Structure formats: C-alpha cells, structure tokens
Amino acid sequence: MIYGIGNDICDVRRIQASVQRHGERFAARVLGPQELTVWRQRSQRWPQRGIRYLATRFSAKEAFSKAIGLGMRTPMTWRDCEILNHPSGQPYLRLHGALKAWFESRRLRAHVSVSDESDYATSFVVVEQQTVLTAS
Template sequence: MIYGIGTDICDLRRIARTLDRKSQRFAEKVLGPHEIEVFRDRLARVETRGVAYLASRFSAKEAFSKAIGLGMRMPMTWRACEIVKAPSGKPEIRLHGALAEWFTARGLSAHVSITDETDYAAAFVVVECREAHGG
C-alpha cells in the first residue's frame, strides 16, 4: 500500500552559488557521512559532478521528506537520510538514528529515483507500507 509520494526539482546553479557563498558548510549540513565522502571526491575530480551529486541528494531528501509527510521536521533531518548506491547502481535510501526508528516502527519501505541534467536535478520517492498500518 502506498504511504506517500514525493517529488522535487533543484536548480544546480542555485546549489553552485550556495557552495560559492558558504564553502562546503552547506554540503556538510545536507550530506550524511557516506555522502560527504563521495561529494568531496567528485568535487575534487570535476566540480560540476560534485555540484550535481549534492543537488541530486538535496532533491532526493526533499522528495523523501514529502513522501513521509513530515517535511523537514523531526525526526527527519538532512543527515539522518542518505541516498546511497546499491551494488547494481540503483539508488537507495539509508536512514539513521531516530528517523530510522520512526520509519521502521511504521513498517515503511522507500523507493527513490534521481536524475540530473545540465541545470537541474530531480528526484521521485514512493514510500510503501508493508502492511495495513494506521501510522
């Protein structure tokens, strides 16, 4: 049963301007431990790839927060939600701490799709409830 659906689009130019103004503090606020390593590696190799990575993760977290119906309110935080790659390359959502506990207690699972182009990154998230739950 579908619990919620969320979508988001992000302007890469806006993310690049924010990085210029705030250095990597913005990335450190948005990205979880695994993501920040990938971001720094990509940014060091090709700056535009780093910006696209950050924007796609920002977009996916916004979409996820909408799909679970919390927005950016506790227990949903930027760093408690990470978008990681499965060995197959498929993006997956990895949750930490109170958010992981909240999500598991409701019997939820999530599916995420992300994409980016020259100027935009977008994400779509579907959250399912494994069984009928009043949540």
C-alpha cells in the same frame, strides 16, 4: 500499500551558489557521512560533478520528506537521510537515528529515483507501508 509519494526539482545553479557562498559547510549540513565522502571524491576530480551529486541528494531528501508527510521537521533531518548507490548504480535510502526508528516503527519501505540534466536535478520517491499478514 502506498504510504506517500514525493517529488522534487532542484535548480543546480542554486546549489552551486550555496556552495560558493558557504563552501563545504553547506555540503556538510545537507549530506550524511557516507554521502559527504562521495561528494568530496567527485568534487576533487570534477567540481561540477560534485555539485550535481549534491543537487540530486538535496532533491531526493526533499522528495523523501514529502513522501513521509513530515517535510523538514523532526525526526526528518538532512544528515539522518542518506541517498546512496548500490554497485549497479541504483539509488537507495539509508536512514539513521530517530528518523530510522520512526520509519521502521511504521513498517515503511522507500524507493527512490534521481536524475540530473544541465541546470536541474529531479527526484521521485515512493514510500510503501508493509502490511502485517494475520493467520486466518
């Protein structure tokens, strides 16, 4: 059963301005530990690629917060929600701490899609609630 749907579009230029203004502190506030490692690696090779990565993660976390109906309120936090990639490139969510406990207690499962093109990053998240089957 669908629990919630969220989408978001993010202006990559806004993310770039935040990084220019606040430096790595902005990325460290938005990204979880594994995401931060990937961001640093991508930023070293090609800074614009790092900005796009940060923008897609920002957008996906906004979409996820909408899909679960909390917005950016506890237990939803930027760093407790990571958008990682399988070896195939498919994005997935990894949750931590109180957000993970909240999510699992409701038997939720999330599907995420991210994309970026020139000046915009966009994300779409579908959250399902798994039903408990009872024996008849």
